Amino acid sequence: MFDEMQDSAGAVRPAYAELKDWLGHIPPDVLDYRRREAELLFRRIGITFAVYGDPEAQERLIPFDVIPRIIAAKEWDIVRRGLEQRVKAINAYIKDVYSRREILKAKIVPEDLVFQNPVFRPEMNGQKVPHDLYVHVAGIDIVRVDAETFYVLEDNARTPSGVSYMLENREIMLRLFPELFSRYRIAPVENYPDELLATLKSIAPTSAPGEPTIVLLTPGVHNSAYYEHSFLADKLGIELVEGRDLITKSDVVYMRTTEGLKRVDVIYRRIDDDFLDPLVFRPDSALGVPGLMSAYQAGNVTLANAVGTGIADDKAVYSYMPAIVKFYLDEEPILKNVPTWRCREAEHLAYVLDHIEELVVKEVHGSGGYGMLIGPKEDKATIAAFRAKLKSDPKNFIAQPTLSLSTCPTCVEEGIAPRHVDLRPFVLAGRDRIRIVPGGLTRVALKKGSLVVNSSQGGGTKDTWVLDE
Amino acid sequence: MLSRTADNLYWLARYVERAEYLARILDTTLRLTALPLAYVGSSNEWESAVATAGCAKPFFAAYSEANEETVTEFLAFSTDNPSSIRSCIETARINARSVRTALTIEMWDSINSAWLELRKWGNGPPSREEFARFLRWVMGTSLSFDGSAYRTMLRNDAYWFSRLGVYIERADNTARILDVKYHLLLPAQEQVGGPLDYFQWASILRSVSALTSYHWVYRQNVKPWLVADLLMLRDEMPRSLAHCYENLVQNLDRIAKAYGRQGPAQRHARTVRARLENSKIEEIFQTGLHEFIDDFVEDNNRLGSAVAQQYLL
Numbered sequence: 001m002f003d004e005m006q007d008s009a010g011a012v013r014p015a016y017a018e019l020k021d022w023l024g025h026i027p028p029d030v031l032d033y034r035r036r037e038a039e040l041l042f043r044r045i046g047i048t049f050a051v052y053g054d055p056e057a058q059e060r061l062i063p064f065d066v067i068p069r070i071i072a073a074k075e076w077d078i079v080r081r082g083l084e085q086r087v088k089a090i091n092a093y094i095k096d097v098y099s100r101r102e103i104l105k106a107k108i109v110p111e112d113l114v115f116q117n118p119v120f121r122p123e124m125n126g127q128k129v130p131h132d133l134y135v136h137v138a139g140i141d142i143v144r145v146d147a148e149t150f151y152v153l154e155d156n157a158r159t160p161s162g163v164s165y166m167l168e169n170r171e172i173m174l175r176l177f178p179e180l181f182s183r184y185r186i187a188p189v190e191n192y193p194d195e196l197l198a199t200l201k202s203i204a205p206t207s208a209p210g211e212p213t214i215v216l217l218t219p220g221v222h223n224s225a226y227y228e229h230s231f232l233a234d235k236l237g238i239e240l241v242e243g244r245d246l247i248t249k250s251d252v253v254y255m256r257t258t259e260g261l262k263r264v265d266v267i268y269r270r271i272d273d274d275f276l277d278p279l280v281f282r283p284d285s286a287l288g289v290p291g292l293m294s295a296y297q298a299g300n301v302t303l304a305n306a307v308g309t310g311i312a313d314d315k316a317v318y319s320y321m322p323a324i325v326k327f328y329l330d331e332e333p334i335l336k337n338v339p340t341w342r343c344r345e346a347e348h349l350a351y352v353l354d355h356i357e358e359l360v361v362k363e364v365h366g367s368g369g370y371g372m373l374i375g376p377k378e379d380k381a382t383i384a385a386f387r388a389k390l391k392s393d394p395k396n397f398i399a400q401p402t403l404s405l406s407t408c409p410t411c412v413e414e415g416i417a418p419r420h421v422d423l424r425p426f427v428l429a430g431r432d433r434i435r436i437v438p439g440g441l442t443r444v445a446l447k448k449g450s451l452v453v454n455s456s457q458g459g460g461t462k463d464t465w466v467l468d469e
Numbered sequence: 470m471l472s473r474t475a476d477n478l479y480w481l482a483r484y485v486e487r488a489e490y491l492a493r494i495l496d497t498t499l500r501l502t503a504l505p506l507a508y509v510g511s512s513n514e515w516e517s518a519v520a521t522a523g524c525a526k527p528f529f530a531a532y533s534e535a536n537e538e539t540v541t542e543f544l545a546f547s548t549d550n551p552s553s554i555r556s557c558i559e560t561a562r563i564n565a566r567s568v569r570t571a572l573t574i575e576m577w578d579s580i581n582s583a584w585l586e587l588r589k590w591g592n593g594p595p596s597r598e599e600f601a602r603f604l605r606w607v608m609g610t611s612l613s614f615d616g617s618a619y620r621t622m623l624r625n626d627a628y629w630f631s632r633l634g635v636y637i638e639r640a641d642n643t644a645r646i647l648d649v650k651y652h653l654l655l656p657a658q659e660q661v662g663g664p665l666d667y668f669q670w671a672s673i674l675r676s677v678s679a680l681t682s683y684h685w686v687y688r689q690n691v692k693p694w695l696v697a698d699l700l701m702l703r704d705e706m707p708r709s710l711a712h713c714y715e716n717l718v719q720n721l722d723r724i725a726k727a728y729g730r731q732g733p734a735q736r737h738a739r740t741v742r743a744r745l746e747n748s749k750i751e752e753i754f755q756t757g758l759h760e761f762i763d764d765f766v767e768d769n770n771r772l773g774s775a776v777a778q779q780y781l782l
Binding site: 043044220221226227230231233234239240241242244245255256257258259 | 470471472473474475563566567569570578581582585626630724728780781782
């Protein structure tokens with residue numbers, strides 16, 4: 001097991017030296033007091049998320065751990081270059097899939113994986129999007145297993161969330177521990193909203209005025225990420241709209257304002273493809289805007305991210321990502337993929353069924369830690385049930401080894417103890433360049449030995465410090 | 470600004486104002502019912518509280534008798550009554566959450582803290598003392614919300630729409646008190662006189678936090694026609710109909726100026742204000758206090774619809 005603070009002999013890694021020293025000096029009751037102060041702050045600011053299917057907990061706090069996670073400048077440099085490369089490849093791949101389909105012709109990605117995929121959008125075939133960019137905001141989940149190796153665990157190319165926690169965690173840490181900050185030089189993250197705004201401006205349709213009107217489209221207050229939507233709209237200084245605030249006329253999108261209709265040029269949408277436009281996708285969607293797709297196809301409005309990006313972040317497509325990077329960029333992938341068995345392939349399925357007790361099996365379209373099996377943690381009955389599910393629909397699953405995720409020191413009931421973490425950095429792809437704010441959202445599994453970091457499954461978050469030198 | 474945002478700001482302000490008003494009614498009723506019967510007569514003050522809150526119909530659909538327990542529950546804590554103090558605070562916060570970006574952090578903090586605090590009160594406090602504390606807390610919440618709006622909001626359309634909510638709701642509340650209690654203010658009652666009516670008049674003043682103001686304005690004993698004058702026609706009284714309309718006209722004009730367009734809402738508000746300015750309390754008593762108030766309530770509702778039509782839909 002790789003601990004980010006100290007090696008197996010107990011020697012402290014250089015980046016953590018000051019933190020370790022600080023932890024040794026701060027009285028436990030002060031740390032505890034700060035913890036409670038942080039929780040109070042979060043609750044008062046209203047940073048909550050909803051857990052679906054739990055009516056009692058309509059608004060819940062994500063536990064926040066006050067001990068920061070530290071990434072050295074050199075380490076971050078690898079991650080950053082890897083992220084840029086990956087997002088470039090993802091954009092090239094989506095463009096290809098909806099136009100010339102070279103990668104399918106070259107038999108690198110199997111056709112049925114694209115065409116039979118429910119997230120493939122035939123409406124996007126041959127559709128031109130501004131500047132050939134499809135994914136403008138990506139959240140790439142990364143885990144670390146040893147000093148050198150970072151794996152990409154998952155690409156999120158649709159509507160990734162969590163960036164508000166990255167920003168608020170830093171704000172709260174600055175408020176609570178100014179002294180600790182003075183011991184380090186930490187790269188700031190507070191410019192993320194500016195970078196996002198610059199990205200969104202850069203992708204406006206060419207017909208839009210010099211200062212395009214940008215809005216953030218939310219499904220509404222009941223969405224689990226609603227806090228983040230309102231937070232971002234506020235920081236960006238753009239209107240937070242719901243579907244009912246928008247209307248289309250002659251393929252132009254307008255919002256209803258107190259002064260009448262106002263034209264909209266770019267929509268940063270945090271609502272899934274399925275719900276965007278009831279005339280094209282789910283007809284029962286009350287969240288979307290009738291006519292939006294038509295306006296989009298006419299090139300009168302930019303959607304960020306584009307429609308149909310799901311074909312790039314599907315867990316089955318994931319296993320082809322190294323090949324995708326090579327195909328479009330002719331480069332070796334800087335960030336590795338976790339070795340993945342595709343249950344759609346007979347030999348892989350056989351292997352998975354034989355070794356299910358040691359593997360993590362995931363649904364291809366699942367997210368949030370739902371619908372997955374962690375072999376080593378489950379009892380025989382659960383495994384047997386899952387095995388049956390797997391056999392009946394192998395295409396729907398992939399499997400990976402149970403990774404030994406790195407650990408970071410974390411405040412838990414018994415004091416400070418190592419807990420497993422992952423990292424979701426956010427990548428912004430604009431017309432001019434790719435922007436990445438150093439850091440991201442570190443999620444931590446608070447239960448001892450647990451590898452599930454998802455907030456819906458009891459995970460917490462940490463501030464992530466990328467050192468500036 | 471989005472029409473929906475303006476709508477949410479408007480209703481957010483209305484609900485906070487309404488919560489405070491309900492707290493005042495309950496506070497006044499507690500005081501009245503604490504007096505010996507000889508001073509206040511045998512009227513059922515709890516029933517009158519329900520009427521003043523404008524929910525007699527739903528109340529009697531749910532309860533057979535108006536007493537301290539049932540009225541307290543219904544007006545303060547009921548989740549079935551959409552206009553209970555609890556429901557007002559909950560609805561206010563839902564509105565606030567939908568327009569987080571249009572609120573200052575202080576306003577959000579104030580309404581969100583109130584909502585969090587509300588849970589601690591459960592389904593009602595254990596004693597009268599605790600209940601009085603609860604009512605003071607509700608009034609404090611409204612003060613803190615209104616104060617943070619006043620002190621921290623940009624003076625733009627967001628602020629003006631929230632002010633419209635405050636004043637339309639406030640005008641409605643004051644008119645409703647007058648509507649329920651008008652018979653106590655009629656001149657004929659003066660001859661009846663006696664301590665009975667004095668405490669009723671004082672309680673009307675107290676429910677709009679104007680007992681002290683009354684003395685500063687008129688420098689004489691509490692007289693019913695002056696109570697009516699203060700609540701209806703005096704500009705300097707913050708809860709009077711005249712004051713509400715002075716502010717409604719002002720804020721509507723600011724909106725019209727910013728948007729470069731006057732509309733039916735502006736014209737209607739000016740008409741109502743002119744009527745209040747040109748009225749004398751003696752004439753109102755002659756032509757009928759009750760009719761005047763009835764007309765006013767209807768006019769006020771009409772302004773609400775005009776604002777919605779013009780800006781919020």
